[in-house]
Amino acid sequence: MKKTLPWLLWTWLSAVILAAFFYAPISAGFAGLAGDSPQSSRIVFFHVPMAVTSFIAFLVAAWWSVVYLRRRTPEADRASAAAVEVGIVFCVLATVTGAVWAQVQWGDFWNWDPRQTSIALAIVFYAAYLTLRSAIEDPETKARISAAYCALGFFVAPFLFFILPRMASFSLHPKPASAEFEWRILIVVLGGIIGYSGLFFWMHRLRCRSLAIEERLMESFDDDR
Amino acid sequence: MWRDICIWLAETATIFNKEWRTELRTRYALNTVGLFAFTTLVTTTIALGPAGISEPARPFVVVLLWMILLFAASAGLPRTFVHEEESRTAMALRLMARPSSLFCGKALYNLVLIFSLELLVAPLYIGVMQLPIGSMRHFVLALLVGGFGLALGSTLTAAMVAQAEAKGPLFAVLAFPILLPLLKFAIDATLAATADQSLLIARGEVALTLGILYDGTLMVAALMLFPAIWNP
Numbered sequence: 001m002k003k004t005l006p007w008l009l010w011t012w013l014s015a016v017i018l019a020a021f022f023y024a025p026i027s028a029g030f031a032g033l034a035g036d037s038p039q040s041s042r043i044v045f046f047h048v049p050m051a052v053t054s055f056i057a058f059l060v061a062a063w064w065s066v067v068y069l070r071r072r073t074p075e076a077d078r079a080s081a082a083a084v085e086v087g088i089v090f091c092v093l094a095t096v097t098g099a100v101w102a103q104v105q106w107g108d109f110w111n112w113d114p115r116q117t118s119i120a121l122a123i124v125f126y127a128a129y130l131t132l133r134s135a136i137e138d139p140e141t142k143a144r145i146s147a148a149y150c151a152l153g154f155f156v157a158p159f160l161f162f163i164l165p166r167m168a169s170f171s172l173h174p175k176p177a178s179a180e181f182e183w184r185i186l187i188v189v190l191g192g193i194i195g196y197s198g199l200f201f202w203m204h205r206l207r208c209r210s211l212a213i214e215e216r217l218m219e220s221f222d223d224d225r
Numbered sequence: 226m227w228r229d230i231c232i233w234l235a236e237t238a239t240i241f242n243k244e245w246r247t248e249l250r251t252r253y254a255l256n257t258v259g260l261f262a263f264t265t266l267v268t269t270t271i272a273l274g275p276a277g278i279s280e281p282a283r284p285f286v287v288v289l290l291w292m293i294l295l296f297a298a299s300a301g302l303p304r305t306f307v308h309e310e311e312s313r314t315a316m317a318l319r320l321m322a323r324p325s326s327l328f329c330g331k332a333l334y335n336l337v338l339i340f341s342l343e344l345l346v347a348p349l350y351i352g353v354m355q356l357p358i359g360s361m362r363h364f365v366l367a368l369l370v371g372g373f374g375l376a377l378g379s380t381l382t383a384a385m386v387a388q389a390e391a392k393g394p395l396f397a398v399l400a401f402p403i404l405l406p407l408l409k410f411a412i413d414a415t416l417a418a419t420a421d422q423s424l425l426i427a428r429g430e431v432a433l434t435l436g437i438l439y440d441g442t443l444m445v446a447a448l449m450l451f452p453a454i455w456n457p
Binding site for chain 1: 385398409446
């Protein structure tokens with residue numbers, strides 16, 4: 001079963017990528033926004049699932065932080081740190097795919113659009129979490145303080161992701177309601193969200209295991225000294 | 226129940242008094258915050274000129290006011306818990322007061338510091354920059370809401386940073402993403418208060434409401450998380 005799951009995941013993701021190019025039509029709303037390059041609107045099949053996956057990753061990180069604060073187990077600390085690390089990767093990928101789309105649509109990779117600003121702030125918040133971890137040597141203090149900071153992210157994230165982007169009087173970012181979504185597009189986007197979330201959980205499990213090995217190596221190194 | 230509340234209030238008041246007594250001995254935060262604010266105020270005035278501001282420049286002047294307040298607060302407030310960690314008296318403080326009263330006492334001290342700073346800087350800034358105030362009530366409310374959030378966010382971040390290495394740079398790194406949504410609300414509310422237009426005032430009221438919501442969220446988060454940060 002353990003060996004079958006990754007293969008299932010790869011098959012699912014391959015199917016989603018193929019469907020993004022050969023099954024889903026171009027959204028009439030997005031194609032209109034994309035001007036001379038309507039095919040570029042297919043980036044929505046990668047950008048949206050990655051943004052959603054990064055949000056799921058940060059929720060998972062907050063969940064494991066709360067678990068750590070209640071039970072104080074190293075497994076929960078590793079799970080939280082791993083979720084942030086993998087979540088940042090997805091967040092950066094969502095930012096990059098968004099920037100590529102922005103170049104096609106708005107003529108510039110970065111426009112300080114409210115949504116671009118809020119995703120940049122989310123990256124800064126979780127990069128600060130990793131900086132905090134590297135600034136504390138004692139493992140217990142590191143786990144405790146960083147778990148509190150990560151749990152704080154659970155309170156701040158709704159403002160960053162939902163309220164700040166909607167406060168701006170003007171945004172270039174397409175709104176889901178403004179695009180005409182055909183059901184085939186929705187299926188591929190949903191398939192992408194499921195696929196990339198599966199990829200996140202697989203990477204998260206691997207990272208947890210590698211962090212556990214790193215900790216054991218450090219302990220044996222300290223014992224040898 | 227009443228006895229618990231009275232003990233909690235007494236503990237909070239003791240922490241608040243202790244903070245001020247320690248501060249008045251060295252005047253570290255007062256000098257740092259005051260001088261930083263004064264220096265940035267003078268620099269801004271020299272850079273923008275003394276002839277007052279034109280209407281298109283009004284948003285920049287409002288943003289600069291909040292930048293002065295943010296960085297002046299960042300210069301003095303990170304010391305909040307560092308003193309106890311450096312002088313190895315943190316354990317005594319842990320034994321003496323429950324975490325919630327300790328946090329509230331420290332946050333109250335920072336709040337007084339921030340409000341004093343605002344009381345000093347805002348009138349000077351308005352006078353020097355000839356910043357027009359359309360609605361004084363909204364302007365004062367924006368300063369109160371922004372100042373409250375700055376004090377809360379800084380106290381919570383300072384508690385985390387006190388237990389880490391490289392405290393100074395780390396405070397800025399950790400506090401910036403926490404305080405930025407609040408600054409956005411405060412700047413929007415201040416902008417609306419400096420414009421004498423009902424539509425903008427209405428937008429400012431939305432920003433003020435969101436600011437109050439953010440302050441409340443920070444308060445709840447701080448009271449929930451501080452015991453975990455403070456107690457090993």
